[in-house]
Amino acid sequence: AQSVTQPDIHITVSEGASLELRCNYSYGATPYLFWYVQSPGQGLQLLLKYFSGDTLVQGIKGFEAEFKRSQSSFNLRKPSVHWSDAAEYFCAVGSGGGYQKVTFGTGTKLQVIP
Amino acid sequence: DTGVSQDPRHKITKRGQNVTFRCDPISEHNRLYWYRQTLGQGPEFLTYFQNEAQLEKSRLLSDRFSAERPKGSFSTLEIQRTEQGDSAMYLCASSLDGRRSNEQFFGPGTRLTVL
Numbered sequence: 001a002q003s004v005t006q007p008d009i010h011i012t013v014s015e016g017a018s019l020e021l022r023c024n025y026s027y028g029a030t031p032y033l034f035w036y037v038q039s040p041g042q043g044l045q046l047l048l049k050y051f052s053g054d055t056l057v058q059g060i061k062g063f064e065a066e067f068k069r070s071q072s073s074f075n076l077r078k079p080s081v082h083w084s085d086a087a088e089y090f091c092a093v094g095s096g097g098g099y100q101k102v103t104f105g106t107g108t109k110l111q112v113i114p
Numbered sequence: 115d116t117g118v119s120q121d122p123r124h125k126i127t128k129r130g131q132n133v134t135f136r137c138d139p140i141s142e143h144n145r146l147y148w149y150r151q152t153l154g155q156g157p158e159f160l161t162y163f164q165n166e167a168q169l170e171k172s173r174l175l176s177d178r179f180s181a182e183r184p185k186g187s188f189s190t191l192e193i194q195r196t197e198q199g200d201s202a203m204y205l206c207a208s209s210l211d212g213r214r215s216n217e218q219f220f221g222p223g224t225r226l227t228v229l
Contacts, residue, residue: 004156009154034217036220041222042222043118043205043220043221043222043223044157044205044207044220045220046217046219049217090156090157092156100145100209100218101159101162101170102147102159102218103159104156104157104158105156106154106155106156107154107155107156
């Protein structure tokens with residue numbers, strides 16, 4: 001069965017500092033990997049996705065993530081955090097193929113301080 | 115592209131009552147998913163439709179829950195005899211067949227509170 005672990009429940013960073021959110025997955029084959037962001041009262045918005053090719057993936061809002069098969073990881077990074085990045089971030093793994101069953105992690109809540 | 119919409123956005127009900135939620139997917143999307151998200155958790159898969167056919171149901175979907183997508187467009191999720199444990203955010207997502215990554219687009223959710 002596929003699963004996702006986000007070890008950090010809550011992270012606080014200063015505005016302008018760099019950010020890395022950790023994600024480890026478990027999946028038997030080549031995974032489809034996603035990062036979503038959820039702001040209060042909003043639905044989930046896709047930041048970026050990986051399913052093949054270059055292991056460094058660029059997303060929206062200046063985010064990037066790197067797929068490391070040997071570590072079963074897909075960490076999300078941003079070089080300089082803005083106050084508007086405060087939200088909850090979810091890593092997810094999908095089975096791909098004709099039907100995409102997606103399993104989400106428990107999320108990391110990001111707080112940005114001035 | 116107007117996005118996925120859900121109605122209502124909030125629902126407060128008393129234990130034992132029935133509730134129904136509606137999801138309107140992105141118009142050309144033939145796949146539709148329902149998820150449940152409780153506080154401090156990520157979304158958990160409930161069920162999936164391809165066109166009007168319900169192809170998979172999670173064990174989380176007890177017999178008090180029923181979902182339909184009668185014409186392959188909008189979908190409804192009904193919970194009968196609600197319990198306090200049903201309090202959660204119910205999310206709907208849609209995707210388009212044939213896109214390699216099968217990206218799912220999420221609606222804003224319906225927050226259910228059972229008193």
